[in-house]
Amino acid sequence: MSGKMQIKLKVNGEDHEFLAEPRELLVHALRERLNLTGSHVGCETGHCGVCTVTLNGKSVKSCTMFVAQADGAELTTVEGMGSPDNLHVLQEAFREHHGLQCGYCTPGMIMRAAKLLEEIPNPTEEQVRFGMAGNLCRCTGYQNIVKSIMAAASEMNSAKEAAQ
Amino acid sequence: MNDMTPDRNERKANLKGLGSSRKRVEDLRFTQGKGNYVDDIKLEGMLHGDFVRSPYAHARIKSINTDAAMALDGVLAVLTAKDLEPLGLHWMPTLAGDKQMVLADGKVLFQGQEVAYVVAKDRYIAADGAELVEVEYEELPVLVDPFEALKSDVVLREDLDPKADGAHGPRKHHNHIFTWEVGEKEATEQVLDSSDVVAEEMVYYHRTHPCPLETCGCVASMDKVNGKLTLYGTFQAPHAIRTVVSLISGLEEHNIRVISPDIGGGFGNKVGAYPGYVCSVVASIVTGLPVKWVEDRMENLMTTAFARDYWMKGKISATKEGKITGLWCHTTADHGGFDACADPTKFPAGFMNICTGSYDIPTAYLAVDGVYTNKAPGGVAYRCSFRVTEAAYFIERMIEVLAIELNMDAAELRRINFIKQDQFPYTSALGWEYDSGDYHTAWDKALVAVGYDDLRKEQAQRVEDFKAGKTRKLLGIGLTHFTEIVGAGPVKNCDILGLGMFDSCEIRIHPTGSAIARLGTISQGQGHATTFAQILASEIGLPADSITIEEGDTDTAPYGLGTYGSRSTPVAGAATAMAGRKIRAKAQMIAAYMLEVHDDDVEFDVDRFVVKGAPERFKTMKEIAFAAYNQAIPGIEPGLEAVSYYDPPNMTYPFGAYICVMEIDVDTGEHEIRQFYALDDCGTRINPMIIEGQVHGGLTEALAIAMGQEIAYDNMGNVKTGTLMDFFLPTAWETPNYTTDHTTTPSPHHPIGAKGVGESPNVGGVPAFSNAVHDAFRAFGLRQVHMPHDHWRIWKTANDLGLHG
Numbered sequence: 027m028s029g030k031m032q033i034k035l036k037v038n039g040e041d042h043e044f045l046a047e048p049r050e051l052l053v054h055a056l057r058e059r060l061n062l063t064g065s066h067v068g069c070e071t072g073h074c075g076v077c078t079v080t081l082n083g084k085s086v087k088s089c090t091m092f093v094a095q096a097d098g099a100e101l102t103t104v105e106g107m108g109s110p111d112n113l114h115v116l117q118e119a120f121r122e123h124h125g126l127q128c129g130y131c132t133p134g135m136i137m138r139a140a141k142l143l144e145e146i147p148n149p150t151e152e153q154v155r156f157g158m159a160g161n162l163c164r165c166t167g168y169q170n171i172v173k174s175i176m177a178a179a180s181e182m183n184s185a186k187e188a189a190q
Numbered sequence: 191m192n193d194m195t196p197d198r199n200e201r202k203a204n205l206k207g208l209g210s211s212r213k214r215v216e217d218l219r220f221t222q223g224k225g226n227y228v229d230d231i232k233l234e235g236m237l238h239g240d241f242v243r244s245p246y247a248h249a250r251i252k253s254i255n256t257d258a259a260m261a262l263d264g265v266l267a268v269l270t271a272k273d274l275e276p277l278g279l280h281w282m283p284t285l286a287g288d289k290q291m292v293l294a295d296g297k298v299l300f301q302g303q304e305v306a307y308v309v310a311k312d313r314y315i316a317a318d319g320a321e322l323v324e325v326e327y328e329e330l331p332v333l334v335d336p337f338e339a340l341k342s343d344v345v346l347r348e349d350l351d352p353k354a355d356g357a358h359g360p361r362k363h364h365n366h367i368f369t370w371e372v373g374e375k376e377a378t379e380q381v382l383d384s385s386d387v388v389a390e391e392m393v394y395y396h397r398t399h400p401c402p403l404e405t406c407g408c409v410a411s412m413d414k415v416n417g418k419l420t421l422y423g424t425f426q427a428p429h430a431i432r433t434v435v436s437l438i439s440g441l442e443e444h445n446i447r448v449i450s451p452d453i454g455g456g457f458g459n460k461v462g463a464y465p466g467y468v469c470s471v472v473a474s475i476v477t478g479l480p481v482k483w484v485e486d487r488m489e490n491l492m493t494t495a496f497a498r499d500y501w502m503k504g505k506i507s508a509t510k511e512g513k514i515t516g517l518w519c520h521t522t523a524d525h526g527g528f529d530a531c532a533d534p535t536k537f538p539a540g541f542m543n544i545c546t547g548s549y550d551i552p553t554a555y556l557a558v559d560g561v562y563t564n565k566a567p568g569g570v571a572y573r574c575s576f577r578v579t580e581a582a583y584f585i586e587r588m589i590e591v592l593a594i595e596l597n598m599d600a601a602e603l604r605r606i607n608f609i610k611q612d613q614f615p616y617t618s619a620l621g622w623e624y625d626s627g628d629y630h631t632a633w634d635k636a637l638v639a640v641g642y643d644d645l646r647k648e649q650a651q652r653v654e655d656f657k658a659g660k661t662r663k664l665l666g667i668g669l670t671h672f673t674e675i676v677g678a679g680p681v682k683n684c685d686i687l688g689l690g691m692f693d694s695c696e697i698r699i700h701p702t703g704s705a706i707a708r709l710g711t712i713s714q715g716q717g718h719a720t721t722f723a724q725i726l727a728s729e730i731g732l733p734a735d736s737i738t739i740e741e742g743d744t745d746t747a748p749y750g751l752g753t754y755g756s757r758s759t760p761v762a763g764a765a766t767a768m769a770g771r772k773i774r775a776k777a778q779m780i781a782a783y784m785l786e787v788h789d790d791d792v793e794f795d796v797d798r799f800v801v802k803g804a805p806e807r808f809k810t811m812k813e814i815a816f817a818a819y820n821q822a823i824p825g826i827e828p829g830l831e832a833v834s835y836y837d838p839p840n841m842t843y844p845f846g847a848y849i850c851v852m853e854i855d856v857d858t859g860e861h862e863i864r865q866f867y868a869l870d871d872c873g874t875r876i877n878p879m880i881i882e883g884q885v886h887g888g889l890t891e892a893l894a895i896a897m898g899q900e901i902a903y904d905n906m907g908n909v910k911t912g913t914l915m916d917f918f919l920p921t922a923w924e925t926p927n928y929t930t931d932h933t934t935t936p937s938p939h940h941p942i943g944a945k946g947v948g949e950s951p952n953v954g955g956v957p958a959f960s961n962a963v964h965d966a967f968r969a970f971g972l973r974q975v976h977m978p979h980d981h982w983r984i985w986k987t988a989n990d991l992g993l994h995g
Contacts, residue, residue, distance in 0.1 A: 049314070063230040064223015066454070068403045069487045073914035076403055104223035117221035121213055124883045128715025129220025130403045130454030136221060159921040162914075164403050164455045165715045167886030168922040 033097050037062065038106030052096050053077045053088035056103060064104035064133040068162070075161030078134035079103045085141045087160070104133035107140065116140055116178045125174030127165030135161050139175045148183060151176065201796045206735060207728030208942065211879035214720045216713070225452040228407045228424050233480040236409065237266060239470050240316035241489070242306040242323045244298035247564040247907020248333070248346070251294055251305070252326040259308055259322040264315035266477055268323060269307040269469055271295040282438055282468055285686055286538065287357025288367070288529035290567060292465045297330070299346060299527030300566045301907050302492035307469040309481060332907040336501065336524040336561040339365040346527065346562045357529070358538040367529050367560035372543040372620045378555035381516035385507030389595040393587045394976045395580050397499035397524065397565070397901045399491050400572040401919065402714070404454025406494050407484030408467050410474040418445050419474070423467060425450045426460040427752025429710055430689060432744045434463050439471060450742035456714035457891070458570040459495050461532045461754050488912045496565070496901050497572030499524040500580045506588045512596050514607045517554040519545055519584060523569070525560050531569035532754070533576050534684040534691060540576030543620035544675045547585035548629050548845060549607040554619035564907040573891055573952040575676040575755035582672045586957035590964060591973055599646070601637060604671050605630065622675060624843045625937050628871070632933050633671055636847035636869045639931060645851060653969045662857050668850035668962025672954035676946040677760025677842040686751065692837045693762035694748035695769040697726065699830035701819040703812030704736035707769070710750010711762040712742040716884070716948055718758060721876045722766050725942060729770025730777070731797035731811040748833055756946035759876065765836035767941040772832035781809045783823050842937045842945035846870040848954045852962035856993050859985030861897065861963070863926040868954070873936045873945035882930050885951045889928050892955025894920050898980040918980070967991060
């Protein structure tokens with residue numbers, strides 16, 4: 027296929043520029059061009075959410091978006107969420123509350139949860155369950171994922187209060 | 191000893207051994223997106239493979255034209271059966287003793303069957319190439335109903351001699367695969383004839399799919415310089431895959447290295463060998479370059495390893511007081527186009543003969559007929575131990591039907607028929623020796639926990655209110671007491687392709703008192719790196735945090751049969767404990783030498799050997815480890831290593847009592863799970879946090895299966911549920927909170943008494959959810975309705991019962 031497009035992305039604070047076919051999926055660009063393999067592929071229909079990233083401040087499923095549609099966008103992937111020495115509160119909370127098993131859905135869960143807690147900083151359990159309904163998990167039955175997110179919310183709120 | 195020395199309990203806690211809710215060591219990399227799954231593997235020059243698949247469920251292949259595909263820039267090869275035939279690889283053996291086409295050889299037998307394999311420079315070009323392959327088909331009559339298939343003149347498997355025996359004995363019909371009989375037919379029929387009450391029902395456990403979020407895939411990399419093939423893949427049994435690849439490719443086994451990296455859930459889907467693996471290996475050998483193949487979700491749901499699809503006709507008899515006298519079951523098993531079930535060789539219907547469940551049933555008979563149809567092959571143990579889910583669903587439905595027949599409370603009926611604690615070890619009428627159990631205790635605890643008597647009163651009131659027009663919601667109380675059979679298994683009767691189902695562990699203690707242990711299993715989310723280190727910590731007295739667990743690389747790990755059927759803890763966990771004990775035995779000799787006493791004068795105490803009667807004289811395991819590498823000890827080799835291959839003397843029999851309380855809206859068919867109580871007895875508990883997580887997950891998979899998930903076909907053999915738009919996976923929104931509980935009845939034959947737990951919640955969960963639906967309608971005359979109980983089917987049930995006025 028010919029007719030490549032010039033694509034510019036800012037991913038986790040770093041600028042990238044490359045030529046891509048218009049049909050190239052965003053998730054493939056992230057995984058294969060930029061080697062950011064934390065975002066996974068699970069269903070290709072936008073249901074499972076293992077490819078969830080943040081694009082211009084919103085949660086998107088990177089498997090149902092062409093990289094061309096993301097041209098000029100600012101993205102955050104799970105790789106931009108914390109470092110081994112300084113984990114994100116959600117990363118700590120998922121570990122602490124056993125919010126993951128095989129780990130395949132985890133990056134998407136953490137990306138969506140981070141966005142959810144921006145949208146609703148002090149959510150009820152119902153709001154967490156509804157807000158996470160675009161992310162599937164086959165291992166945990168969600169109970170400990172919900173627990174992890176609630177715990178992270180409470181910790182983030184305490185930290186905010188302490189800072190004020 | 192001085193005040194700074196930690197006391198015994200503190201030392202024990204420091205180990206984070208058995209019983210500790212130790213946080214998982216896997217999680218750091220997973221939470222940061224640094225797992226290493228198959229599709230994350232990128233090798234220099236790597237090519238991509240993609241399949242041309244059949245749109246038809248049954249058709250003859252008239253021609254395949256690959257010219258246009260080959261002409262596409264970036265396509266390197268297109269493989270068809272003709273290309274594989276000279277290598278003898280156009281067919282491959284299945285785990286069930288049948289054979290399966292790798293690429294369509296003259297005909298196709300199910301929709302989505304692999305017809306050609308396109309190898310290209312990237313995955314987009316491979317997909318383009320697959321589009322350009324022209325296949326001419328001639329449609330043949332389609333058989334999707336196993337009962338029809340057994341009567342039809344249409345021959346599905348023309349490659350088989352209809353008169354010749356199959357892998358499991360004589361075949362009755364050209365579409366028949368096997369008959370498997372257990373128990374006493376005549377005696378059971380006599381009991382049924384002479385009993386006060388007989389309940390009869392057809393219980394269908396529909397076809398579904400394990401559907402892990404990561405699909406199946408591999409990267410095959412043939413290094414022609416040194417003659418070695420490395421095969422990375424989503425393999426639940428890497429060693430078995432190595433042996434299979436060696437047997438079918440002719441490559442010597444030492445020249446094959448199979449690596450299972452991180453696996454994104456398996457649930458049985460990743461046990462078998464699939465055409466994608468064979469084609470990728472061939473493509474890599476032909477091109478000399480690494481070849482990646484990863485199936486997409488449609489391919490996963492349509493072609494790799496479905497589960498269940500058992501039509502179970504049952505009869506259960508009892509005295510009028512409710513004491514069960516006999517159980518009869520005839521199962522028609524739909525295996526699809528090839529018999530690719532993953533069962534131990536001698537068990538063509540897996541452990542379906544655990545279908546007497548938790549009950550003391552004196553006489554029983556089971557027959558299973560396997561049938562070919564135009565559906566995908568598989569029949570894997572989806573989060574269960576070889577058809578135990580089918581068996582548990584069958585008996586737990588039959589108990590409910592019998593309760594209706596007897597006009598008895600189903601909880602009481604169970605109670606009076608449970609195998610009693612003093613009957614263990616208990617030999618069932620269908621030949622299993624249950625190792626241990628205390629069903630009455632578990633049952634009573636469960637009933638009290640949910641307030642069973644009050645629930646029944648509330649339900650009776652609800653029925654009254656419904657009849658009086660005061661409510662449109664019914665209340666269902668779903669009861670289940672299941673007995674699992676896991677830990678396959680004793681080599682004397684359990685093998686797959688002739689490989690005994692032992693498992694293994696190899697331990698190396700490093701001089702500074704840390705260790706690495708390697709096992710023949712492979713975690714797919716179970717947390718082996720966490721829990722196996724805990725088993726070892728308790729056995730060898732080094733902290734779990736100082737022990738690395740490694741699995742999944744056949745060049746380094748000892749041979750084992752892998753992870754499925756809840757066998758890791760019962761078998762590899764036992765091997766781990768036994769290898770640990772070998773380490774300890776040598777450590778004892780070293781300690782005795784260091785303390786200048788006789789071997790028998792020292793004893794193990796948490797993390798050290800102490801001189802008997804003189805606890806102030808001791809050597810810690812850390813000190814002993816160092817001594818093993820730096821002291822010349824007469825009569826003892828340097829080093830501290832051990833390996834154990836464990837052949838379990840028996841299966842283990844975890845059990846549990848589950849109760850689901852469900853509200854059902856008669857007019858919309860919607861359900862709401864008000865309460866779900868799950869009591870599991872998995873013997874010795876290694877990590878309660880992980881057990882609880884496994885139970886939550888297994889229950890959610892059970893919820894999916896019971897309440898909506900299915901692989902459905904139309905009459906033409908088209909898969910109607912090939913994407914996550916149609917195939918139900920519950921979200922956080924639909925999933926309830928579960929209450930977990932436990933009793934502890936250790937396995938008497940397992941070195942640490944553990945029984946395995948990962949699959950119990952799926953085995954027990956499905957009947958609990960389904961029984962709740964049935965129970966809600968019991969007062970209105972419902973006996974049996976097939977799963978999945980989606981909203982439409984529940985609405986239809988209400989409608990059929992005349993509840994819509």
